[in-house]
Amino acid sequence: MTLTGYLNTLSAASGEGIELMISASAERVEVDLVRLQHGDDNPAGPGRKILPVPEFSSQTVPGGLQDVHLGSCVVVPSLGSHRLGGLEVSVLMQPTSPSSGREQGIVALLGPDGVGVLAIVIDAQGRLALRGADDETLAVLAVDWQKDGWYRVHVEASAGRPVVLRCTPTSRRGEGVSVETEGPTTPDALVTSAVIGAVHCRREGRQWIPDRVFNGKLEHPQIRRRSDDGSRVPVAEWRFELDQGSAVAVDVSGYERDGIVVGSPARASTGHAWRHEEVDFTQAPEQYAAIHFHDDDLDDAGWAPSLRVAVPEGLASGVYAFELRADGAVDHVPFVVRPGDGARRARTAVLLPTFTYIAYANERMVTRLDFEGDQMSDHAIHPGHRDLELAEHPEWGLSLYDVHSDGSTCAYSTHLRPIPNLRPDYRAWLQNAPRHLSADLYLIDWLTEKGYPFDVITDHDLNRDGAALLADYDVVLTGSHPEYVSGRMLDALDTHLDSGGSLMYLGGNGFYWVTSQDRERPHLIEVRRGPVGTRPSEGAPGEGFHSTTGEPGGMWRQRGRWPNRLTGIGMTAQGWDSKAPGYRRNPDLPESCALIFDGVDEEVIGTFGLIMDGSSGDEIDRFDVGRGSPEETVVLATSTGHSDFYLLAGEDVMASRAGLGGTQCPEVRSDMTWLEKPGGGAVFSVGSICFLGSLSHDGYRNSISTVVANALDEMLSRPGRSSVQDLR
Numbered sequence: 067m068t069l070t071g072y073l074n075t076l077s078a079a080s081g082e083g084i085e086l087m088i089s090a091s092a093e094r095v096e097v098d099l100v101r102l103q104h105g106d107d108n109p110a111g112p113g114r115k116i117l118p119v120p121e122f123s124s125q126t127v128p129g130g131l132q133d134v135h136l137g138s139c140v141v142v143p144s145l146g147s148h149r150l151g152g153l154e155v156s157v158l159m160q161p162t163s164p165s166s167g168r169e170q171g172i173v174a175l176l177g178p179d180g181v182g183v184l185a186i187v188i189d190a191q192g193r194l195a196l197r198g199a200d201d202e203t204l205a206v207l208a209v210d211w212q213k214d215g216w217y218r219v220h221v222e223a224s225a226g227r228p229v230v231l232r233c234t235p236t237s238r239r240g241e242g243v244s245v246e247t248e249g250p251t252t253p254d255a256l257v258t259s260a261v262i263g264a265v266h267c268r269r270e271g272r273q274w275i276p277d278r279v280f281n282g283k284l285e286h287p288q289i290r291r292r293s294d295d296g297s298r299v300p301v302a303e304w305r306f307e308l309d310q311g312s313a314v315a316v317d318v319s320g321y322e323r324d325g326i327v328v329g330s331p332a333r334a335s336t337g338h339a340w341r342h343e344e345v346d347f348t349q350a351p352e353q354y355a356a357i358h359f360h361d362d363d364l365d366d367a368g369w370a371p372s373l374r375v376a377v378p379e380g381l382a383s384g385v386y387a388f389e390l391r392a393d394g395a396v397d398h399v400p401f402v403v404r405p406g407d408g409a410r411r412a413r414t415a416v417l418l419p420t421f422t423y424i425a426y427a428n429e430r431m432v433t434r435l436d437f438e439g440d441q442m443s444d445h446a447i448h449p450g451h452r453d454l455e456l457a458e459h460p461e462w463g464l465s466l467y468d469v470h471s472d473g474s475t476c477a478y479s480t481h482l483r484p485i486p487n488l489r490p491d492y493r494a495w496l497q498n499a500p501r502h503l504s505a506d507l508y509l510i511d512w513l514t515e516k517g518y519p520f521d522v523i524t525d526h527d528l529n530r531d532g533a534a535l536l537a538d539y540d541v542v543l544t545g546s547h548p549e550y551v552s553g554r555m556l557d558a559l560d561t562h563l564d565s566g567g568s569l570m571y572l573g574g575n576g577f578y579w580v581t582s583q584d585r586e587r588p589h590l591i592e593v594r595r596g597p598v599g600t601r602p603s604e605g606a607p608g609e610g611f612h613s614t615t616g617e618p619g620g621m622w623r624q625r626g627r628w629p630n631r632l633t634g635i636g637m638t639a640q641g642w643d644s645k646a647p648g649y650r651r652n653p654d655l656p657e658s659c660a661l662i663f664d665g666v667d668e669e670v671i672g673t674f675g676l677i678m679d680g681s682s683g684d685e686i687d688r689f690d691v692g693r694g695s696p697e698e699t700v701v702l703a704t705s706t707g708h709s710d711f712y713l714l715a716g717e718d719v720m721a722s723r724a725g726l727g728g729t730q731c732p733e734v735r736s737d738m739t740w741l742e743k744p745g746g747g748a749v750f751s752v753g754s755i756c757f758l759g760s761l762s763h764d765g766y767r768n769s770i771s772t773v774v775a776n777a778l779d780e781m782l783s784r785p786g787r788s789s790v791q792d793l794r
Contacts (some may be wrong), residue, residue, distance in 0.1 A: 067092070067392075067393060067394075068089060068090060068091040068131060068194070069090045069091070069092065069095070069386065069392050069393075069395040069397045070089055070090075070391055070397055070399075070455075070475040070484040070486070070676070071086055071087055071088040071089065071372070071390055071397065071399045071484065071619060072086075072367070072369075072399060072481070072482060072483055072484050072485065073085065073086055073087070073399055073401050074087075074089050074371075074422050074482070075401065075475040075527060076401055076402060076423075076481055076524055076526050077402040077404045077420075077523070077524045077527055077573060078377050078401060078402075078403060078404070078618070078685075078714060079352070079375050079377065079403065079404050079406030079407070079409070080378065080379050080380055080381050080406050081124050081377060081379050082372060082376065082377050082407065082653040083375070083376050083377075084130060084374070084375055084377060084401070084405075085371040085373070085374050085586075086370055086371065086373040086374075086375070086388050086399065087132070087367070087369035087370070087372060088132075088369075088373070088390060089126065089132040089369065089484070090129035090130065090131070090392050091129070091131055091391060091469050092129040092392035092393045092395075093128070093129050093130075094126050094127070094128065094129055094392065095126070095127050095128075095129045095372070095390050095391065095392045096124060096126050096390070097124065097125045097126070097372075097373055097388055097389070097391075098118070098119075098122065098124045098125055098389040098391075098392040099102040099119040099121075099122035099378075099386060099387075099388060100116050100117060100119060100386065100387055100388075100398070100419075101116070101117040101118075101119055101384055101385070101509050102113035102115075102117075102132065102384075102385040102386060102387050102398070102400060102490045102510070103116070103117060103150075103318055103385075103510055103514055104142070104507050104508070104510070104511035104762075105489075105490030105491050105492075105500065105503075105504045105507045106499075106500050106504065106508070106676060107313070107409050107491070108499075108676050110676060110763050111676050112325070112511065114275070114490075114491070114761050116389070116398070116490065116596065117363060119378070120426050121148055121378035121379075121381060121680075122375075122378055124453055124542070125308050125338040125373065125375075127338055127372045127373050128372070128412040129392060130378060131421065132367075132370065133461065133483075134368075134459075134461040134463070134483060135273060135274070135275045135363065135368075135461070136247075136279075136329070136361060136362045136363065136364055136463065137264065137275065137276040137279030137312060137329055137359075137361045138230050138263060138279065138306070138326050138327070138328055138329030138330060138331035138359045138360060138363035138365075139261055139263035139264035139267050139276045139280070139331075140169075140194030140261070140262035140263055140281060140315045140322075140325035140326065140327055140328065140357070140360060141259075141261055141267050141274070141325060141326045141328055142261070142262070142315075142317075142323060142324075142326075142327070142460040143257065143259055143262040144259055144573065144675060145175075145257060145258055145259055145260055145301055145302055145323055146258070146301070146321070146683070147178075147256060147257075147258055148256070148257045148258075148291055148301060149253070149255070149256060150175065150184060150223050150253060150255045150256070151223060151224060151225025151226065151227065151252045151253065151254060151256070151290055151515070152174065152222065152223070152224065152225055152291050152292045153175070153225075153257065153289060153291050153292075153301070154220070154222050154223070154289070154290045154291075154292065154298065154658075155173055155175070155184075155186065155220070155221040155287070155288075155714075156171060156218065156219065156220045156221070156286075156288055156336070156557070157218075157262075157285070157286065157287040158216060158217070158218050158236065158279075158284065158285040158286050158287070158338050159172060159217050159218075159219055159282060159284050159285070160215065160216050160282050160283040160284075160285075160338070160356070160357075161188060161211060161215065161280070161281065161282040161471040162281045162282040162283070162358075162472035162473070162474065163282070163471065164169075164188050164192045164211045164282075165192045165211075165279040165424075166210075166281065166471075167190055167727070168190055168278070169187050169188065169189050169190050169265070169278045170185075170187060170188045170262065170278055170279065170280045170282075170361075171185055171186060171187050171261065171264040171265030171266070171277070171279065171280055172185075172188065172219065172262075172263070172280055172284065173185070173186045173260065173261070173262050173284075173287055174186070174260060174261045174262075174266060175257045175259075175260050175266050175289075176257070176258065176259045176260060176261065176266070176364060176709075177255055177256050177257065177258060177419070178258045178310075178512060180266075180268065181199065182197065182201070182266060183197075183198070183255045183256075183257055183314070184196065184197070184198060184204075184223065185197040185251075185265050186221060186231075186254075186465070187218055187265060188280070189206070191205060192211065193206050193208050194206070194208075194209050195231075195628075196221065196229060196231050196232065196249055196314065197265070197560070198253055198255065199255065200410070201253075202268070204229055204249035204651075205229060205231045205246045205247050205249035206246065206247065206249060207231050207233055207245060207246070208245075209233050209245065210254070210370065212235070213397065213740075215234050215235060215557065216234055216235070216237055216337075216338035217234065217236060217237050218233070218234045218241065218492075219231075219232070219233050220232040220233075220234070221765060223252040223398060224292070224674050225254070226251060226252070227251065227253060228242040228248040228249055228250060228251055228252070228664045228666040229248065229249040229251075229267070230246060230247075230248055231246060231247070231248075231249065231605055232245070232246035232595060233245050233567045235531065237336055237432065238312070238338060238339045238340070238341060238651060240280070241418055243773070245351075245640060245704075250634065253269040255583060258468065258585070259278075260289070260302070260325075262287050262304070262315070262491075262568070263276075263279060263280045263284055263331070263357070263359040263743065263764050264276040264277055264278055264279045264280065264283060264326060264359075264372075264533065265277050265278040266278070266672070267455075269665050271368065271370055272366070272368035272369065272370065273367075273369075273748060274328045274329065276329065276482050277583060277770075279329075279359060279360070279361040279363075280359045280361075281358065281360055281361055281470075281471065281472040282358070282361065282472070283335055283336075283337070283356040283357065283358045283359075284306075284338075284356060284357055285306060285337045285338060285355045285356040285357075286303075286304070286305065286306070286355055286488050286760050287302040287303075287304050288300065288302065288304070288319075289301040289302050289303075292537070294333050295454045295467070296386065296470070297549070300320070300321075301319065301321070301323075301331065302317050302319050302323040303317060303318050303319045303458075304316065304317055304318075304325055304633055305318050305355065306323075306356060306357045306587065306655075307337075307347070307352060307354055307355040308351070308521045308761070309717045310333045310334050310347065310354070310613045310616075311325040311333070311345040311584070311585065311586075311613055311614045311615065311616070312327075312586060313326060313328075313365075313586065313587065313625070313780070314326070314327065315327055315357075317500070318333065318654070321415040327357070327366070329359075329364060329365050330364070330365040330478045330480070330587075330608075331357050331358055331359040331360060331363050331520050332358035332360075332474070332477050332478075332613070333357060333370060333613035333662075333689070333780065334354050334355065334609065334611055334612070334613035335354060335356040335358040335396075335606075335609060336353065336354060336356065336606065336607075336608045336609060337352075337353060337354060337355040337356040337411040338502075338660060339352060339355070340353045340354070340526040340608055341753055342607075342608065343538060344513070344537060344608065345608050345611070346611055346618070347545070347611055347613075347616075348616045350612065353576075353640060355443075358474065358619050360470040360472065360474070361470075361471055361655050362460075362463070362464060362471050362685070363468055363470075363477075363478075364462075364463035364480060364483060364626040365439035365480055365482070365489075365587065365589075365590065365652060366463070366480060366483075366589065367462075367463075367480040367482055367483040367484070368482075372428070373388075373462065373522065374448050376590050377403055381403050381756070382403070382567070383402075383403050383405050383409075383412075383488070383522050384402070384403055384510070384519075384522050385400060385401075385402055385403075385418070385459075385503075385510055385522055386400065386401055386402070386403055386428055387399055387490065388401075389767055391779055398489055398749045399493070400464070400489065400490065400491050400503060402418060402420075402523065402524050402766035403522070403525075403593055404414065404520050404521070404522065404523050404527055405521050405523075408734065411520070411521060411588040412519040412520050412521045412539075412541065412580070412775065413539060413540040413541065413783070413786060414488050414513075414518060414519065414520040414521070414540070414541045414542075414543065414778070414784060415520065415521045415522070415523050415536065415539040415541070415542050415543070415544075416509060416510065416513070416520055416521070416522045416523070416527070416541065416543050417504075417523055417524070417528065417542050417543065417544055417545070417548070417676070418503070418506055418518055418522060418523070418524050418525070418544070418545050418549070419478055419502075419525055419544065419545045419546075419547060419548040419549070419550070419551040419573075420448075420481075420524040420525040421504070421525040421526070421529075421548075421551060421555075421581050421591055422525075422545075422547050422549045422550045422551070423481075423488050423502050423503055423584075423605055424479050424480070424481050424485075424550075424591050425465065425466040425467070425479055425485065425549070425550045425579075425591065425593060426466070426467060426487065426502060427465050427479055427480075427483075427485045428456055428463055428464060428465050428469060428483075428485055428487065429465035429466075429467040429470050429473065429479065429485070429486060429487065430456065430464065430497075430670075431464070431467050431468070431602060432447065432449050432453055432455070432495045433457065434468065434469070435602075437496060437642070438695050439464055440732070442711065443496065443642045443711065444642075444643045444644055444709075445498075445643070445644050446584060446594075447496065448493055448495065448498065449478065449495040450492070450493040450494075450495060452486040452487055452489060452492045452493070453484045453486070453487070453489070453495050454615045456486045456487065458469075459484070462483055462484050462486075463480070463483055464476050464479075464480075464566065464592050465479055465535055466479050466591075467602045467603075467730040468602075469603050470618065471647050471781070472683060473748050474606065475603040475604060475605045475606070476603075477592055477593060477594055477605070477713050478584075478590050478591070478592050479590070479591055479593075479620065480589050480590050482589045484566055487501075487502065487639065488503055489503070489504065490501065490503065490504055490507060490675075491504065492504040492732055493563035495683065496642050497642060497677055497678055499678065499757070500676070500677065501546075501677075501755070501757065502546075502547060504760055505545075505547075505577050505633075505751070505755070505759065506545035506546055508758040508759055508762065509521065509545065509546075509572060509677070509759055509761070510522070510704045510763040511563040511761075511762065512634065512691075512758075512762065512766065512771065513515065513543075514764055515762075516766065516771075516775060520543075521539070523535060525548075525552075525555060525682060526583070527549070528554075528558055529552050529554050529555055529583050530588070531644065532554055532557065532558050532570065532659055533557065533558040533561035533562065535558065535681075536558055536561070536567065537565075539567060539780045540566075540567060540568060540571060540747075540781065540782060540784070541560060541561070541567070541568045541569070541778065541782060542559070542568070542570070543569075543570040543778075544569070544570065544571050544572055544573055544759075545572070545573055546573040546574070546636065546755050546756075546757065547573045547574065547575060547576070547685070547755050547759045548573055548576040548577060548624075549576060549577075549578045549579060549602055550578070550579050550591070550593065551576075551577050551581055551582040552580075552581070552582055552583060553581075553617070553627075556577065556627060558707045559632060560632070561749070563632075563743045563747055563749065564743070564744075564745045564788070565745055565747060566743075566745040566746040566784075566785075567745075567747045567750065568743075568746050568747035568748050568750075568781040568783070568784070569632075569633070569747070569748075569749045569750075570749075570751075570774075570778065571632075571633040571635075571644065571749065571750070571751040571752065571753075572752070572757060572758060572774070573755055573757065573758070573759070574637070574685040574686050574687050574752075574753050574754045574756075575600075575685035575686075575687065575753040575755065576619060576629055576633065576637075576642070576687070577597070577622060577627075577629040577632055577633065577636075578600065578619070578629060578637055579595070579599070579619075579620075579621060579624065580593070580595050580612070580619045580620055580621070580622055580625065581589075581593055582612045582614045582617065584614045585739075589632050590614070591615045592612050592615075592619075593612065593619060594609065594610050594612055594617070594619025595608045595620065596619065596620035596621075597622070598620060598621060598624060598716075598717050599620065599621045599716070599717050600637070600640065600716055613671065617666070620785050621717065623636070623693070623717075626697075628693055628694025629687070629694075630689070630690060630694035630695040630696075631694040631695075632692050632749070633687075633738075633739075633741075633749055633752050634689060634695050634696065634699035634737075634739040634741040634749055634751050635687040635688055635689050635690075635695060635736075635753045636687050636688070636690065636693050636694065636695070636716065636734075637685065637686075637687055637715055637717075638686060638687055638688040638690075638711065638714065638733055638734060638753075639685070639686055639708070639712045639713060639714055639715055639728070639731075639733070639734040639735075640684065640685040640686070640713075640715070640729065641683065641684075641686075641708060641709065641711040641713070642678070642683075642684065642711060642713030643678070643683075643711040644679065644711050645680060646675065646677070646678040646679060646680025646681065646682055646683025646754075646756050647673065647680050647681075647683070647706045647707055647708060648670045648671050648672035648674075648680055648682060648705070648706055649670065649671050649672050649681065649682055649703035649704060649705050649706065649736070649738055650665075650669060650670050650692050650703060650704055650705070651663060651668075651669055651670070651671065651703045652700075652701055652702055652704070653700070655700065655702065656700060657704060659740050661776060662702055662750075662773055662776050662777055663672045663702075663776070663778070664772075664776055665770045665772045665774065665776070666773060668769050669768035670706055671703065671769045671770060671773065672757070672760050672769060674755055674760055674763045674764075674768065675757075675760035675770075676759035676762070676763075677755075677756040677759030678756050678759075679680070680756060680760075681752075681754060681756055681757050681759070681770055682705035682706075682708075682736045682751060682753075682754045682756060682757070683708075683754060683755070683756035684755035684756050685753065685754075685755050686705065686708075686712070686734075686735065686736035686753050686754050686755075687736055687737065687751070687753030687754070688733060688735050688736065688737050688753065689737040689739055690703050690733070692779035695739075696741060698741065698742065699739050699741045700738060700739060700740045700741070701737050701738070701739055701740040702737075702738045702740055703737070704736070704737050705735045705736045705737075706734050707728065707729070707755075708729075709727070709728050709730030710728055710730075711727075711728070711730065712727065712728035712734050713727055713728075713731075714726040714731050714733055714734055718733065720732055733788075736752070736753035736754045737751075737753055738750075738751065738752050738753065738773075739751045739753075740777075744783075746784060747784070747786070748780070748781060750785075757770070761774065
């Protein structure tokens with residue numbers, strides 16, 4: 067049974083329209099709107115809380131399956147009208163999987179009806195070939211493909227003469243020895259459009275459907291026409307180094323025959339002229355003249371909307387979902403209702419880390435990495451039903467934790483597709499417990515049960531609106547894992563704190579990777595991983611700058627924006643054993659901070675939890691002045707000891723050495739901290755992804771719940787900046 071969907075947005079205000087896309091093997095699907103409070107059905111917790119929304123009337127919509135078509139290319143809708151005889155095509159190429167066993171299109175010329183006229187391909191045997199109409203083989207050329215090698219491919223189609231296919235190894239130092247072959251006499255055909263990086267790409271509704279996509283880099287494709295006097299006149303000439311942050315392939319021929327970049331292939335990619343000393347494509351664009359195409363790229367699934375609705379007027383801010391029901395199956399497609407313009411604000415805002423959700427969207431590491439065999443965990447790994455669903459649908463695309471089929475690192479991720487691990491019932495395969503949204507619902511549930519009024523906003527909202535979005539809030543609470551953030555988001559949080567606001571950082575491994583959002587396609591985020599950082603893969607040399615913004619990627623600490631400066635702590639280790647420890651209280655706290663433990667008798671707190679059976683686990687952060695923590699930061703408590711499944715983060719290891727595990731390395735710990743800010747606010751940090759899973763223990767009557775309430779009450783007791791009165 068297939069039942070899934072996605073939305074055109076991750077957040078909306080009351081009255082705003084939303085489009086819901088559904089794919090179902092059933093004929094009809096019932097749709098309801100529900101409020102998400104708690105997604106975990108673990109019997110040790112309060113149970114699943116998915117609440118009806120009376121303001122929404124249930125609807126029934128047609129079912130039917132909708133496909134996703136992976137792959138990237140450039141579509142050129144119009145080339146004018148030219149006879150094939152007299153045309154020349156050339157392109158620089160670097161194939162990355164020429165022996166894939168499937169055909170891959172490089173440049174294809176199409177006729178008025180969209181049917182192929184002439185296509186340069188790598189065939190299923192790994193040979194360079196020319197295809198004519200009806201995929202007829204016109205010429206075949208055996209090429210000794212070299213890893214990371216560049217080749218100039220040239221085709222001459224002369225009227226009344228054999229078509230010529232030539233391939234020449236090339237580099238910035240010059241060109242090597244060509245190999246060429248001739249085919250039959252050039253067919254008499256009309257050319258009106260082209261595709262680069264595939265044999266064909268058609269449009270159906272919202273979907274682009276590429277056929278036989280190329281894996282590898284293409285640079286400077288051009289088409290010329292031989293005039294009667296023998297001179298060569300440009301038909302089109304695309305310079306991929308221009309307008310890198312867009313979905314446009316710029317034509318410099320003067321005829322404005324720009325191409326549409328489909329599927330979000332990797333822009334700002336090194337080309338054949340890259341000299342290795344340059345790493346910034348904005349300073350040497352001619353060295354970054356390539357686009358790296360992949361057969362598993364995805365920008366937008368492009369499904370037809372199944373339902374268009376407006377968010378009910380007056381709906382309270384919170385986390386909601388469209389509940390889909392069909393033939394006994396149920397799915398929840400989540401989104402945030404944010405406060406609209408002019409709406410009354412609570413004093414507290416929960417900032418859901420939607421950039422992190424999309425970075426991890428559809429991650430498939432369970433099929434790529436061996437956490438048991440590599441001794442990264444002490445328990446068996448069993449993918450949950452959402453991971454199994456994802457495994458059944460490779461067409462739903464990759465995450466920033468996966469690699470493309472040619473081994474290159476994924477740099478972009480989109481939310482316009484089904485995302486099974488962005489669901490309230492998701493249980494992560496490594497922890498066998500909620501992670502990301504499903505874990506952040508622990509906080510939503512706790513605030514609701516404790517009676518704290520709150521609004522919910524997202525990373526996408528904050529990146530769009532900046533500091534103005536936080537201006538009315540006295541306290542901002544993070545989710546469990548705000549790992550991916552933009553500079554605009556950091557600026558907004560700095561402004562919030564500088565102007566008297568407070569921050570509760572209730573997770574681990576936060577504010578870590580430089581993340582950008584595509585200005586023209588806000589559903590896309592980009593991350594470029596460099597040679598430093600705890601990372602699932604490593605980007606190609608020289609490709610560390612973001613195509614969408616032109617900024618350097620990698621870790622924020624490499625740009626001097628240490629997470630520690632914002633929160634008092636920063637990433638130090640990760641581990642996934644069966645029992646996460648708690649925190650030992652600091653016995654020497656200043657009187658001003660002692661109130662955080664009012665009502666707490668235990669010396670060690672948080673030895674329980676719905677994630678890994680403890681409050682300090684998964685990825686953890688420590689206080690360290692040498693890593694940017696302000697000296698005035700107060701360490702309230704420190705985790706009581708981690709096993710050797712926790713290892714010091716690689717970016718903190720100056721040289722390989724023994725003793726980096728939790729039982730021997732003092733840096734492997736999570737620190738709970740308090741930091742007073744000059745503007746009048748404060749920062750409370752916990753440094754653990756597991757932490758929120760401890761809030762509901764024993765009916766919310768526990769040391770972790772008490773500490774969080776004390777910290778929040780202290781922040782709300784301050785004069786604050788909001789004109790809205792605390793309703794609690």
